[in-house]
Every structure is written in C-alpha cells, then in structure tokens.
Amino acid sequence: MIRICLFIFWSLVAIAFAIDEPALKPVFGTQRYVEYIPGELPLVMSAPHGGLLKPRSVADRSYGVVDSDANTQDLARRIAAELKKQTGKSMDLVISHLHRSKLDPNRELKEAAQGDQTAEKIWMEYHGYIEDALKASVARHGRALFIDLHGQNHKDIRVELGYMHRVTDLTEPTQVINGVDFSKSGSIQLISELNPSVPYANLLFGSESLGALIEQHGFLATPSPRMTVPTEPYFRGGYTIDRHSKSAANVAGLQVEANRIRLRDTSENRQKFAEALVQTLRIYIPKWLKVEL
Ligand SMILES: [Zn+2]
Numbered sequence: 652m653i654r655i656c657l658f659i660f661w662s663l664v665a666i667a668f669a670i671d672e673p674a675l676k677p678v679f680g681t682q683r684y685v686e687y688i689p690g691e692l693p694l695v696m697s698a699p700h701g702g703l704l705k706p707r708s709v710a711d712r713s714y715g716v717v718d719s720d721a722n723t724q725d726l727a728r729r730i731a732a733e734l735k736k737q738t739g740k741s742m743d744l745v746i747s748h749l750h751r752s753k754l755d756p757n758r759e760l761k762e763a764a765q766g767d768q769t770a771e772k773i774w775m776e777y778h779g780y781i782e783d784a785l786k787a788s789v790a791r792h793g794r795a796l797f798i799d800l801h802g803q804n805h806k807d808i809r810v811e812l813g814y815m816h817r818v819t820d821l822t823e824p825t826q827v828i829n830g831v832d833f834s835k836s837g838s839i840q841l842i843s844e845l846n847p848s849v850p851y852a853n854l855l856f857g858s859e860s861l862g863a864l865i866e867q868h869g870f871l872a873t874p875s876p877r878m879t880v881p882t883e884p885y886f887r888g889g890y891t892i893d894r895h896s897k898s899a900a901n902v903a904g905l906q907v908e909a910n911r912i913r914l915r916d917t918s919e920n921r922q923k924f925a926e927a928l929v930q931t932l933r934i935y936i937p938k939w940l941k942v943e944l
Pocket residue numbers: 700720800801802
C-alpha cells in the first residue's frame with residue numbers, strides 16, 4: 652500500500668514538473684551558430700543579419716554586403732516575447748548568430764558562404780530550421796505567415812514591407828496589379844487565394860493592408876494607402892522570402908525592414924515597435940490568413 656502511495660506521489664510530482672517545464676526549448680545547430688526556438692502559432696520569423704559572432708574558424712566574406720542589421724536579433728526576441736505576453740503562445744523564431752561578415756543567410760549559398768565549409772553547413776541548418784518551422788506551423792494550422800526581419804537606414808523613416816514586387820511593378824495601373832498574373836510573382840499569393848473576392852491591390856496597400864495597419868499603430872510604412880509606391884531606395888524582399896513563401900506550401904511571407912531611427916536604435920524604441928507590430932499581426936493574421944492567434 653505504501654509503495655502504491657509513493658508511486659502515485661512521485662507520479663504527481665513528475666507531472667507537476669513536466670507542466671512547469673517550458674515545452675518549447677531552443678534548439679541549436681553546429682557550434683550554436685544558429686538558434687531555433689520552436690513555437691505554436693501560425694507565425695514564423697527569421698532574423699538573418701543580427702548575428703554578433705565573428706569566429707576565426709569561419710573565413711571572412713570577401714564580396715557582397717557585410718554590414719549587420721543592428722539590434723534586429725533583440726528586436727525579434729522582443730516581438731516573440733510581446734506575442735507570448737499578449738496571446739500566451741510562442742511563435743517560431745530562427746536566429747543566425749554569425750555576423751554577416753561571416754555568413755549572409757539571405758543570399759543563395761555561393762554568395763552567402765563564399766566557399767567556407769562551416770558557413771555552408773550553418774546556411775543549410777538555418778534554412779532547414781525555417782523549413783521545419785513552416786511545415787510544423789502548416790501541420791498545426793493549415794497555413795503560416797513567414798516574416799524575415801531586417802533593418803535599413805533609409806532617409807525616409809518607415810517600415811518597408813517587401814512582397815517581392817519591384818517599385819516599377821507597383822507603379823503599374825491598378826487593373827494590372829489586380830490582374831491574375833501579378834500576385835503570382837509576389838510572396839503573399841496564398842493570401843490572395845484565401846481571399847478571392849479581394850482585389851490584390853487592396854492586399855498590398857488598401858485600407859486593411861499590413862502597411863495600413865502598421866500606420867494605424869503609430870509607425871509609418873510602405874506600401875500603404877499613404878505611400879502605395881515606395882520611394883527608392885526600397886527593399887522588396889530577398890532570397891529567403893522568395894525561397895520559403897510559396898502558396899503551394901500554404902505559406903505567405905514578407906520581408907519587414909525596420910528603420911534604425913525610431914524603430915531599432917534604443918531599447919525603448921524597439922519595445923514600442925515590437926508592441927505595435929504584435930498588435931498589428933493580431934489583426935492581420937486572423938483577417939487575411941483566416942486563422943486565430
Ligand atoms: Zn538585412
């Protein structure tokens with residue numbers, strides 16, 4: 652009898668500890684150069700250019716952009732923490748810890764790693780984690796929103812939303828933008844398919860577009876109703892968004908480029924932007940991807 656009681660007691664202790672234990676622990680790749688924090692929401696974020704590590708064992712990249720996007724790793728973590736605070740749930744987060752002078756995960760392999768074998772391995776792990784995260788999210792929710800988080804320092808202080816469309820494409824007449832082929836060249840084709848009665852231009856810069864919602868939460872953004880065609884320079888989205896945002900895989904995605912001034916420079920500003928973006932996504936994802944957060 653005592654044995655049975657002890658067994659029940661220790662079983663209850665084990666269950667209590669299991670509940671207490673955070674279910675979603677970070678996973679690290681080779682030498683902890685990539686970190687993957689699994690989540691449970693239909694939202695996956697990657698931070699490719701906020702890495703700080705410059706190990707001698709990885710060769711310096713000799714061409715392409717080598718400057719980091721300052722504070723974007725911290726910004727991504729703040730967005731994840733704020734989302735957890737507001738919803739009680741975590742999003743998937745993939746972080747490159749290598750400085751961009753060692754690896755640029757947002758380029759195809761050749762330019763990204765420039766022949767360094769360790770960098771090549773980290774690049775594969777990085778994109779592998781994004782693929783795993785998106786597949787898991789789609790398995791749970793039927794679809795996923797993917798955000799590749801960056802920082803820019805353009806003179807016009809705004810959030811740049813990159814759907815893979817060039818500025819010259821966005822200057823096309825509305826009827827061309829709303830035509831059947833236009834959305835196929837963009838990264839939110841899935842959202843267009845989920846909302847067949849909504850003209851594509853409305854998704855890019857209408858009154859309920861992501862740009863409009865971000866502006867309603869206190870930060871200027873483009874494309875948006877205020878600025879349907881971004882002034883240049885403008886980042887339209889890169890390798891990572893192009894690779895992972897496929898409607899056939901039930902993934903919509905975009906590149907979010909946060910200006911340094913007002914959005915990334917101080918911890919207070921990063922927190923304000925993180926809160927605004929989370930509030931925005933809590934409207935955007937249920938409305939356009941038709942899945943609750
Ligand atoms: Zn970047």
